[in-house]
Amino acid sequence: MISANEIRQKYLKFFESRGHKIIPSAPLIPENDPTTLFTSSGMQPLVLNLLGQPHPSGTRLVNSQKCIRTQDIEEVGDNRHTTFFEMLGNWSLGDYFKEEQLAWFYEFLTSEVSLSKDRLYVSVFEGDVSVPRDDESAGIWKKLGISENKIFHYGVKKNWWSRSGVPDLMPAGEPGGPDSEVFYEFTEVPHDPKFGSECHPNCECGRFLEIGNSVFMQYQKQADGSLKELPQKNVDFGGGLERLTAAAYNDPDIFKTDFFISAKKVLEDEIIDDSRGLRIILDHIRAAMFLIDSGVAPSNKDKGYVLRRLIRRAAAHAKIANCDLENGIVTLLTSAFVNEYSNTYPTLLKNKKDIIDEIENELTKFNKTLEAGIKLLGNAPSFDLYQSYGFPREVIEDLYEKRNIEFDENEFEAELKEHQDLSRTASKGMFKGGLQDRSEITTKYHTATHLLHAALRQVLGDHVHQAGSNITAERLRFDFSHPDKLTNQQIIQVEELINQKIAEDIPVTKVEMQKKQALAEGALAFFPEKYPDIANVYSIGGFSKELCGGPHVNSTAEIGSIKIFKEESLGSGTRRIYARIV
Numbered sequence: 001m002i003s004a005n006e007i008r009q010k011y012l013k014f015f016e017s018r019g020h021k022i023i024p025s026a027p028l029i030p031e032n033d034p035t036t037l038f039t040s041s042g043m044q045p046l047v048l049n050l051l052g053q054p055h056p057s058g059t060r061l062v063n064s065q066k067c068i069r070t071q072d073i074e075e076v077g078d079n080r081h082t083t084f085f086e087m088l089g090n091w092s093l094g095d096y097f098k099e100e101q102l103a104w105f106y107e108f109l110t111s112e113v114s115l116s117k118d119r120l121y122v123s124v125f126e127g128d129v130s131v132p133r134d135d136e137s138a139g140i141w142k143k144l145g146i147s148e149n150k151i152f153h154y155g156v157k158k159n160w161w162s163r164s165g166v167p168d169l170m171p172a173g174e175p176g177g178p179d180s181e182v183f184y185e186f187t188e189v190p191h192d193p194k195f196g197s198e199c200h201p202n203c204e205c206g207r208f209l210e211i212g213n214s215v216f217m218q219y220q221k222q223a224d225g226s227l228k229e230l231p232q233k234n235v236d237f238g239g240g241l242e243r244l245t246a247a248a249y250n251d252p253d254i255f256k257t258d259f260f261i262s263a264k265k266v267l268e269d270e271i272i273d274d275s276r277g278l279r280i281i282l283d284h285i286r287a288a289m290f291l292i293d294s295g296v297a298p299s300n301k302d303k304g305y306v307l308r309r310l311i312r313r314a315a316a317h318a319k320i321a322n323c324d325l326e327n328g329i330v331t332l333l334t335s336a337f338v339n340e341y342s343n344t345y346p347t348l349l350k351n352k353k354d355i356i357d358e359i360e361n362e363l364t365k366f367n368k369t370l371e372a373g374i375k376l377l378g379n380a381p382s383f384d385l386y387q388s389y390g391f392p393r394e395v396i397e398d399l400y401e402k403r404n405i406e407f408d409e410n411e412f413e414a415e416l417k418e419h420q421d422l423s424r425t426a427s428k429g430m431f432k433g434g435l436q437d438r439s440e441i442t443t444k445y446h447t448a449t450h451l452l453h454a455a456l457r458q459v460l461g462d463h464v465h466q467a468g469s470n471i472t473a474e475r476l477r478f479d480f481s482h483p484d485k486l487t488n489q490q491i492i493q494v495e496e497l498i499n500q501k502i503a504e505d506i507p508v509t510k511v512e513m514q515k516k517q518a519l520a521e522g523a524l525a526f527f528p529e530k531y532p533d534i535a536n537v538y539s540i541g542g543f544s545k546e547l548c549g550g551p552h553v554n555s556t557a558e559i560g561s562i563k564i565f566k567e568e569s570l571g572s573g574t575r576r577i578y579a580r581i582v
Contacts, residue, residue: 042089094232125178
């Protein structure tokens with residue numbers, strides 16, 4: 001039987017043989033991107049290229065992208081939802097379009113993965129007042145051998161794709177377009193009538209599984225709310241590796257794919273009856289492993305909060321099943337996942353001990369929190385346990401039931417809805433600052449980050465390396481390796497050096513060159529493995545030289561004066577600096 005790793009390699013080679021350049025997976029933590037906490041799709045690092053900026057590797061690209069999505073976290077535990085996944089992706093940046101894309105993906109599924117065409121269903125966009133019905137894609141599918149009764153038309157909620165959803169939710173500047181999805185039918189799975197009288201590809205009963213989505217990224221949202229065709233018509237394809245593997249196995253449960261087999265055996269000796277809890281533990285520990293490998297540490301906000309929630313949710317479900325994750329099981333689980341992934345992602349093996357230590361430390365903290373939260377049972381609103389103590393809902397209900405305390409479901413639901421609405425509002429605000437803020441102010445901050453990096457290395461030493469960054473329209477935030485708190489004098493030195501280089505009005509130049517050559521010549525790179533073999537190298541005179549995707553100012557005087565206003569520790573020999581343009 002074909003393995004998931006073989007499917008990944010077959011996919012990359014298939015598109016490489018058709019003129020695509022294999023590009024590395026971008027980091028899970030987006031570089032200098034305030035629009036989102038994590039990389040959640042393969043297209044996310046390529047937004048500027050989809051809008052017309054040339055990519056150093058050309059117009060045909062392919063990769064397997066690590067992704068984290070947490071909006072469906074409550075769905076994890078079924079047979080197909082995960083928080084971490086790999087997305088196989090291929091892109092045409094103004095090159096080929098629907099005819100080639102749909103034919104190639106069909107050929108890959110039927111020839112390389114050996115899926116029966118009789119099991120394949122497709123969907124296309126039914127059209128609306130702004131964008132016409134996609135009869136072209138439907139016609140291509142018919143020519144390829146998909147019968148008309150297996151071609152379904154859906155509206156914007158199902159067959160339109162942008163990072164922010166349907167066209168009405170897209171911010172100005174955001175690209176999007178109609179898509180064509182491919183579904184695999186598990187004929188052995190009976191339709192569940194509670195999901196409707198008739199089954200269809202987008203039915204939630206489990207008979208169908210989406211295995212690929214070809215997005216025809218040809219529109220851009222305008223400030224007046226309209227959609228305008230982009231100068232170049234793009235293809236943005238994404239297919240979940242775990243889901244494709246499930247289809248190849250003809251088993252709708254992605255937790256039975258080889259990514260999970262070894263780790264699942266660790267838990268099956270401890271958890272027998274709670275299959276949903278077992279899946280949640282497997283998913284959350286795997287996602288936590290990749291986040292820690294990416295430099296995230298548990299905390300009470302942003303990325304760290306998500307990591308903390310994943311670990312604590314896994315621990316809570318383990319406790320429901322009378323399984324103690326601290327009893328050596330985290331080591332066994334992590335080791336199983338590292339063995340499965342380390343050939344593709346070798347940093348996991350290097351960071352294995354740190355990953356285990358970080359998870360176990362958080363588990364110890366959670367046990368103390370659990371004890372404190374239990375004391376509140378019946379004396380505080382149940383939602384406080386969820387929001388303030390990080391208890392999953394299932395755990396709260398279980399604690400209440402065991403103590404014969406009435407659980408007010410209506411009250412909890414009302415509080416949860418209010419909490420989710422506030423979160424969505426905050427997320428929209430974060431997203432709104434994204435593509436719009438790839439503008440003059442954030443471009444200035446982006447270049448200032450390069451100056452800050454170089455200044456820190458000159459003042460503190462060459463051991464300083466970037467560990468992360470975040471830019472908004474109000475400030476820059478820069479994480480870097482350094483063991484000690486900066487003195488006031490060191491902060492003044494760094495700030496003065498940056499402003500000196502700004503005052504010198506040094507040109508910012510970009511060249512495309514071999515990554516190996518650039519690194520050999522001293523160019524810096526945050527996650528160098530994410531860059532293609534031919535990469536953009538930005539230089540600021542002889543002061544700074546870094547691999548980067550941009551954007552940047554033309555010369556340093558455009559930035560203005562920089563003021564460092566905060567410096568703090570992130571633990572583990574990592575510091576964080578905040579600075580703003582004044």
